[in-house]
Amino acid sequence: MTERTAVVLFTRDLRVHDHPALAAAASAFDRVVPLYVLDPTLQKLSPNRTRFLHQSLAELREALRRRGGDLVVRRGDPVAETVKLARKVGAEGVGLSADVSRHAHRRERRLRTECERHRMFLRLFPGLTIVDPGALRPTGGDHYRVFSPYFRAWQGVELREELAAPKRIRLPDGVDPGRLPEPPKGDSPDAAEGGESVAQRRLKAWLPTLDRYDDIHDDMAGDDTSRLSPYLRWGCLSPLAVANRAGDRDGPFVRQLCWRDFYHQVVAGFPDLSTTAYRRGAREDWRDDPHALAAWTEGRTGMPIVDAGMRQLRAEGWMHNRARLITAGYLTKHLGLDWRPGMEVFFRWLLDGDRVNNSGNWQWVAGTGNDSRPYRGFNPVRQAERYDPDGAYVRRWVPELESVAGKAMHQPWRLPDETRRALDYPPPLDVPGSDPLWMR
Structure with a gap:
């Protein structure tokens, strides 16, 4: 036989x-x-x-x-x-x-x-994905354009069975398996290690905090998010298995997993998401300012919470989700720079860099994507004071400001000139025509 x-x-x-x-x-x-x-x-x-x-x-x-x-x-x-x-x-x-x-x-x-x-x-x-990209379609369309109705439909889908690993795999005789290259040295010294067993240990260690997820996931200094995104991006973890471990399909953590599925079905219907504005009629009168883009990339904008996020990105190949919103919003809504180069900077450094989700999230922040409120903005000072109230996140990544206390941590330009000059920290970038509230 x-x-x-x-x-x-x-x-x-x-x-x-x-x-x-x-x-x-x-x-x-x-x-x-x-x-x-x-x-x-x-x-x-x-x-x-x-x-x-x-x-x-x-x-x-x-x-x-x-x-x-x-x-x-x-x-x-x-x-x-x-x-x-x-x-x-x-x-x-x-x-x-x-x-x-x-x-x-x-x-x-x-x-x-x-x-x-x-x-x-x-x-x-x-x-x-947890739910196949083509499994849910709204009346009269090939994909959902808004997240909330998608999430409601997604919650009602009967999920496929989670499968055990095969007990036995047998290769044909005489197959040369080939040599696997040694992992190269990455650019981020503190980047997480890849692999399925690493991912499973991380998931197991994090699950006890799941009940507090809604309270802790925006605490930038606490750093209590799951950090599972690189393992989901590379499939070291099954998204279905993660959802099953989380259990509650109404919960805020599983809702984040649903966002992954949402953008996969968006890209299935709109393949140009990484290059073309998704929202019809979106304004894209971006400025051209290479100096500002470079300062943002290097974490030298003079806006502490933004610089902290960008420096974390370079050090770890990862960035806290709240910091992603703040840094992307600052680039597009304050500096007025195109979301595409910003997305490429993220894609250059992120372990979880993924054209599907990165593109969708960048367009959401820039106001060109699937956001029903395209003109929303993220005031970086207010965000910092709310999600990093004692400045611990900024101090961790912007050591120039280590000695600054209180609200001045997030607005160092308000310090006396002599004190500010001694910090060796740049003033905020000057943007022509901009009069941000946090500078007044």
Whole structure:
């Protein structure tokens, strides 16, 4: 009797638990080839994410080896390498997780064409979101444009079953697994480590604080958010498994998971979200000010809460969510600079950098996206006084202001000139035509 073989192409689903494509292949086929293709065009985008990716791949390889298999690693064009390996091992077809980005759709179309040409199947599986992007559609539209009605519909969906990791994976004989490169040194010295077991430990350690999430998630100095976003971005954790552990689908934490699903269905209907204003008629009369953009990028704007966020980004490859709102709002609504370069700066540093969610969130803040209140702004001083009242977050990341006490921490330009000059901290950026309330 001929043994049946299938290839499972991993992309941003680097885990063995609740991996529908892997579970289906292990159940239906005698031999399974787990494959990851290192695409040179994606390896150059971010040293931080490349490091996180390679750490996650090393963990995935070990998890597969413990089950008798291995992670087969190739380099080059993902479609060409996948089809080449599938033909070599006599695979009937290829399985992978469905995705919504333009890059993923191009890969899927090319892979489907090549599989059909060589008489192999291509099957797509869920797994990157909790609810599939196409599962919910409003009356008269192909996707929800506003979050609240989407969330209400999302809460009523019957979720798929969470799948256990396969107990056994068997490779075909004679397959060279290939060498996995050593994780490169990232640009952020305090960046989190990648991998499924790291993600599971972090989730387990954080879950006891879940009941307090609504009270603590905006405490910038307390830093009690889950920090699971990089592991969700790379699929080291199943979003469904995280939602199941959280339990309450009405709760504020699960609501944040729903935002991930929301933007995936937005991009499925509007693929240009990372380059084009989503909201029709949105004003985009942005200023061109390279000096201001550089100061913002480097955390030298003279606005302490903004500089603290940008410095945390560079040090950790991560930024507190409240700081993301403040820094993005400052760039677009105060400095008047285009959201696209700001998004690229985030994408350059973030471990959780993701075209889908990063683009949606940046457009929301800039007033060009899915926000029903496009002209909302974030006054950085008021935000700092509310979410960092004693200045601990600013002191952590802006040591020049370590000696400043009270509200002056968030408005150092109000200090006496001699004191301010001694701090070696810049005054706020001068923006032509701007008269911000916090400067009066």
